[in-house]
Amino acid sequence: DTAVSQTPKYLVTQMGNDKSIKCEQNLGHDTMYWYKQDSKKFLKIMFSYNNKELIINETVPNRFSPKSPDKAHLNLHINSLELGDSAVYFCASSLGQVILISGNTIYFGEGSWLTVV
Amino acid sequence: AQTVTQSQPEMSVQEAETVTLSCTYDTSESDYYLFWYKQPPSRQMILVIRQEAYKQQNATENRFSVNFQKAAKSFSLKISDSQLGDAAMYFCAYRIAGGTSYGKLTFGQGTILTVHP
Numbered sequence: 112d113t114a115v116s117q118t119p120k121y122l123v124t125q126m127g128n129d130k131s132i133k134c135e136q137n138l139g140h141d142t143m144y145w146y147k148q149d150s151k152k153f154l155k156i157m158f159s160y161n162n163k164e165l166i167i168n169e170t171v172p173n174r175f176s177p178k179s180p181d182k183a184h185l186n187l188h189i190n191s192l193e194l195g196d197s198a199v200y201f202c203a204s205s206l207g208q209v210i211l212i213s214g215n216t217i218y219f220g221e222g223s224w225l226t227v228v
Numbered sequence: 229a230q231t232v233t234q235s236q237p238e239m240s241v242q243e244a245e246t247v248t249l250s251c252t253y254d255t256s257e258s259d260y261y262l263f264w265y266k267q268p269p270s271r272q273m274i275l276v277i278r279q280e281a282y283k284q285q286n287a288t289e290n291r292f293s294v295n296f297q298k299a300a301k302s303f304s305l306k307i308s309d310s311q312l313g314d315a316a317m318y319f320c321a322y323r324i325a326g327g328t329s330y331g332k333l334t335f336g337q338g339t340i341l342t343v344h345p
């Protein structure tokens with residue numbers, strides 16, 4: 112009964128391919144995110160969705176396209192993969208914008224380790 | 229723009245001893261949240277502790293406590309009675325309360341904690 116689950120956990124693919132990472136949360140949250148952790152372990156937000164609506168897009172290349180079919184799912188599709196896309200991608204979720212309500216803690220999935228060769 | 233700085237790339241501690249990890253941040257906001265996340269070798273991002281900026285009392289969670297100095301924009305994590313299982317990378321993170329960036333966590337660079345038996 113994992114709270115935030117992502118698949119696949121590991122993905123090795125060749126440059127130029129298109130791949131998707133799926134994410135599902137069963138916490139009843141209405142906001143979901145994608146974060147990227149690079150080779151130096153630096154974590155940075157890519158996207159956030161609230162009730163299927165894009166809220167944050169942090170200057171991510173157009174090759175990255177998130178899709179949220181419903182508020183419990185947020186998938187990440189990557190076109191024309193490049194070597195620099197190799198990273199760990201974390202899906203996360205939280206309750207949405209309610210000021211000062213318990214910090215709206217963000218819960219993370221286990222990460223998807225993408226290696227582009 | 230908000231920034232989070234962890235000036236200690238690595239720290240080590242003897243089992244059962246106490247260690248403090250440092251974090252400073254820069255923001256012009258008055259309402260925000262601060263977090264410490266733990267990332268063990270499994271890569272899972274685990275919430276350790278959370279602090280609301282409007283609260284003067286320092287947060288504590290069992291062996292983990294923080295020293296929150298709002299004026300100095302400092303947010304250190306103290307781990308008491310260190311255990312081998314505490315060995316991990318620790319990330320300090322900041323999140324604004326409310327607004328369109330409410331879901332965005334800004335992370336520090338991380339501190340690798342080693343626990344010696």
